[in-house]
Amino acid sequence: MNKSTTIGIDLAKTVFFVVVLDQRGKQARRKKLRRSELLPFLANYPEAMIAMEACSGAHYWAREMESLGHVVELLPAQHIKGYLRGQKNDYNDAEAIAEAAQHGRIRTVAVKSVEQQLDQSLHRLRQALVAEQTRLVNRARALCAEHGLIMPEGKHRFRHSLVALLEDAENGLPWRLRELLGRQYQLFLGLEDELAWYEREIKKQAAENETCQRLMSIPGYGPIVSSAFYGWMGSGQQFRSGRDVAAALGLVPKQYSTGGRAVLGGISKRGDKHLRALLVHGARAVARYAKRHDDRLSRWVCNLIERRGYNKAVVALANKLARIGWAVVTKEQAYAAIPV
Structure with a gap:
């Protein structure tokens, strides 16, 4: 690896900006590349240290670049701003990333494998479902409160109290609101089933992973x-x-x-x-x-x-x-x- 060369890449969806710094930190080259041109450019470039922000798509590109023989460092995006010189543009962003990597003071983010990213996706989607279920419970409780019916807090008590509320024909609940709450209840049950699937999948993956088994001790x-x-x-x-x-x-x-x-x-x-x-x-x-x-x-x-x-x-x-x-x-x- 050419340790004197650091390549900073400002990632995007279709257009990438590349800045190459020499051993003294001086800009040796800069180039604008489209998505299809990035890997061929790096494949024909001498082995070097490549730095990128740990943002969307960074782990995929890091794995591809490591397969080409380069050393890749992913840096937390919030720490790059301090290295920015001049006004903000794509080339200056790429140069700031390269300077931060050369400085070596920022703790890098480990490049995740495909399996690690898939496990993390399970958690992110489960987290989104939990948040949506919480919002649904709060909406239903607020609707009931508008009509003088106070429901207890908590998802488990919400389920039982809402069923009792819908089954009580003499509580004065308007039929249109009763219909709306019934649909919300069906949506709540659907979210519970979906969450149960994600939790089973997470438990299955953890049972097959030796590191997770050690952590569970x-x-x-x-x-x-x-x-x-x-x-x-x-x-x-x-x-x-x-x-x-x-x-x-x-x-x-x-x-x-x-x-x-x-x-x-x-x-x-x-x-x-x-x-x-x-x-x-x-x-x-x-x-x-x-x-x-x-x-x-x-x-x-x-x-x-x-x-x-x-x-x-x-x-x-x-x-x-x-x-x-x-x-x-x-x-x-x-x-x-x-x-x-």
């Missing part, structure tokens, strides 16, 4: 959390330690320090908010039943709840679970709770 990690964690992190080699994993997921305090005075606030909430929420939910499940167990992790959680309160202890536990997950993936060993 960690308290708080079920099939959904394990599959989402593995799909996000991959091999974990892009992180130096479990602390970096927790920081990338936004499970560490937000820092604002100046003049030697350190100020720490709430968690930074950076990175994948869906995976962060799953880890917090898993930590909440562990914390809820920690008093029933006597392993080292449970004792640590109980002690932290007494000192700092339940909510802070849950977030701290989610941080620890993210670190443990990284260790399990990178060391290829299952988690074993340390006995008394």
